[in-house]
Amino acid sequence: MTPFDSGLLAEARAFHDEITVVNGMDGSEVNEDLVANLRAGGVDANLAGGLRGGERPLVSLGSPHLRFVRENEQVVHARSVEDVAAARKAGVPALVFTWQRSDYIGQDPSRLTGFHALGLRNCGLVYNVGNYVGSGCVDPDQGGLSKFGREVVERIHHLRIVLDVGGHSAEATALEAIEMSPRPVVCTHANPRALRDNPRNISDRLIQAIAETGGVVGICAFNYFLVREGRATVQHYLDHLEYAVELVGPDHVGLGIDFILGREISGRADPRRFPPEAYPQRYEDWMIYPSGLTDFTDVSNVTAGLMERGYSPEDIRKIMGENWLRVWREVWEE
Amino acid sequence: MSDGQVSRREFVGLTAAGLGAAALRGPDLDAAEVVDGPQSRPVGVRPRVVATNPMASPGRGFEDFKAEVERAADSGVTLMGVPVATTEPFEPAARNLLRLQEFVSRLEDRAAMAGTVEDLDAISHSDRTGIFATLGGMTMVVEDLEVISDFRKAGVGVFALSANWRNWNGDGCLEDTDVALTELGVMAVRAVERAGAVVDLSGAGRRSSLQAMEVAESPVVFSSSNASALHPHPRNLTDDQISACAATGGVVCVSAFPALLAGSEPTAAEVARHLEYIAERAGPEHVALGLDFDDRPRARFPSDPLPEPPYRYPPDLSDVSELDNLLAVLRERGYGKRNLEALTGGNLIRVLREAWPRTRG
Numbered sequence: 001m002t003p004f005d006s007g008l009l010a011e012a013r014a015f016h017d018e019i020t021v022v023n024g025m026d027g028s029e030v031n032e033d034l035v036a037n038l039r040a041g042g043v044d045a046n047l048a049g050g051l052r053g054g055e056r057p058l059v060s061l062g063s064p065h066l067r068f069v070r071e072n073e074q075v076v077h078a079r080s081v082e083d084v085a086a087a088r089k090a091g092v093p094a095l096v097f098t099w100q101r102s103d104y105i106g107q108d109p110s111r112l113t114g115f116h117a118l119g120l121r122n123c124g125l126v127y128n129v130g131n132y133v134g135s136g137c138v139d140p141d142q143g144g145l146s147k148f149g150r151e152v153v154e155r156i157h158h159l160r161i162v163l164d165v166g167g168h169s170a171e172a173t174a175l176e177a178i179e180m181s182p183r184p185v186v187c188t189h190a191n192p193r194a195l196r197d198n199p200r201n202i203s204d205r206l207i208q209a210i211a212e213t214g215g216v217v218g219i220c221a222f223n224y225f226l227v228r229e230g231r232a233t234v235q236h237y238l239d240h241l242e243y244a245v246e247l248v249g250p251d252h253v254g255l256g257i258d259f260i261l262g263r264e265i266s267g268r269a270d271p272r273r274f275p276p277e278a279y280p281q282r283y284e285d286w287m288i289y290p291s292g293l294t295d296f297t298d299v300s301n302v303t304a305g306l307m308e309r310g311y312s313p314e315d316i317r318k319i320m321g322e323n324w325l326r327v328w329r330e331v332w333e334e
Numbered sequence: 335m336s337d338g339q340v341s342r343r344e345f346v347g348l349t350a351a352g353l354g355a356a357a358l359r360g361p362d363l364d365a366a367e368v369v370d371g372p373q374s375r376p377v378g379v380r381p382r383v384v385a386t387n388p389m390a391s392p393g394r395g396f397e398d399f400k401a402e403v404e405r406a407a408d409s410g411v412t413l414m415g416v417p418v419a420t421t422e423p424f425e426p427a428a429r430n431l432l433r434l435q436e437f438v439s440r441l442e443d444r445a446a447m448a449g450t451v452e453d454l455d456a457i458s459h460s461d462r463t464g465i466f467a468t469l470g471g472m473t474m475v476v477e478d479l480e481v482i483s484d485f486r487k488a489g490v491g492v493f494a495l496s497a498n499w500r501n502w503n504g505d506g507c508l509e510d511t512d513v514a515l516t517e518l519g520v521m522a523v524r525a526v527e528r529a530g531a532v533v534d535l536s537g538a539g540r541r542s543s544l545q546a547m548e549v550a551e552s553p554v555v556f557s558s559s560n561a562s563a564l565h566p567h568p569r570n571l572t573d574d575q576i577s578a579c580a581a582t583g584g585v586v587c588v589s590a591f592p593a594l595l596a597g598s599e600p601t602a603a604e605v606a607r608h609l610e611y612i613a614e615r616a617g618p619e620h621v622a623l624g625l626d627f628d629d630r631p632r633a634r635f636p637s638d639p640l641p642e643p644p645y646r647y648p649p650d651l652s653d654v655s656e657l658d659n660l661l662a663v664l665r666e667r668g669y670g671k672r673n674l675e676a677l678t679g680g681n682l683i684r685v686l687r688e689a690w691p692r693t694r695g
Contacts, residue, residue, distance in 0.1 A: 106423060107473070138517075141516075145511075148499060148635075
């Protein structure tokens, strides 16, 4: 079942293959299936931020993810925009690594240096619930950064890692981090709260604050962030993209899909970290993605949808990938 | 005792094996009058309890610990709180606890671990100094509240929710923010109580502490905090915090730490002023001795309002052997014997007895 007519789809796929497609957040298992799926979907670069529960963090000494990218010739471990370009030239996807939370460094911000050396290029601060750095989006009382949090943000910028705020972290924390940032800041994966009132979704104010830094808001395809009931479709996703573009313009919006392909999660969600107002309470329901956007082979549907909605080729290039590349270039390079 | 890695399973096993106060031998005396003066060792005396003495922390080594036990004995201190961790994660905290228990067992004629009501009874009938382990900041817990019960089984009787700065539970008093407890923080208060230990709120931010006191079903302590009304400092307590502590049935343990006292050269009389203020506001059952002697750096960030060591403690109250100077000041100010006994130890013992399990099993 396809949401678009075959003529548009064919045109969209051709255009999609031509442009550089970047997904700004992904939670899938880092393995051969992911790489094959990215390739089949024409996705050139993917920010990998998922974790299997209890595993060492991505980008740590001995992490299986690093070993995988080192040993596998069908994927490039990208630490620079050049790496992304080289991957595209070689016809293989590029993986960039991120953390969605900063507490792997314990109480010592200088540990970020080592992780950066291993490949950490994007970093979130807080994952839903408050930690040493700041408040989370589901905390009953939300405030700004702690003193330690400010040191962490300073270190992230010093290392030229992309700072990722909002969505999982509380708005007050996000805004304070933005204020102390000399470079573009992003929100890799969130949705406009104006369209879907969910505490995990972000306000117009935060979307604008990120745009003002020159950054990008990645739109997430998690079903419960798109709709309150039932199964969303790719059109809902496109509505969210469009809302953000209308708010801050085509330079500050991108894909932040956050699939969780290959993850075997089941049972009841921990209500403390994933309360019912923000998340489905059965993990099985997290695996249900919008129809028309169920894995990377569907990403060209987004291209098609943007074409159908009358976006210019230049704007589509930006939204589908160039905006992420711009931020990466500006932050990672001296 | 090895200096190697300590797994959680080993840790609980080692401590459950009965390190700590076993059967104490000591003369079974009726309670005697408090005997003044450092020469005599009061025995069977009404308790003198110091809530926290970082100078006795096991990280300082055995000789320093032994010296503190001797000072405590000189002063008739019958029970002393020793912090085994402030911001350390699980493994160093666990090792420090084991180290403390080992030090105490090396001094078995002079000291005994206290973690149960039975231990407190034994100590009150012996001439040993009781030592109770306290844990600060919950860095060792992170999100797994089971660690609280592990440390409880291992003998820790007091858990501080915060170590002055933001953590998973909520805010610290030295932050510029003042957020209330996270959901985990609420659960942590309950977990400490359920484990049969006491919640210590010194170091917690004001709103986090107030919420913790609302949530608490047992008496709480502030192990080292003074009255902000007498000397404003983020670590000192506002009047509503003092009232809330009293409302839980808990105690504020006053501090000799110089940053928490007014003036550049405070004396024991300053500490006495705080004791009086709190006793007057909250009632004489809600005040105790924290004291908090230390010589290690405490500030973590340039903006922390904390001095650098060496700290200028009151010259007449600079370590645990000088309690009599404080008591002399209080007597001069008209404190009667009964109230003195309550604030020197009775109040804190009451709180510990209410929270702690009867026996180790």
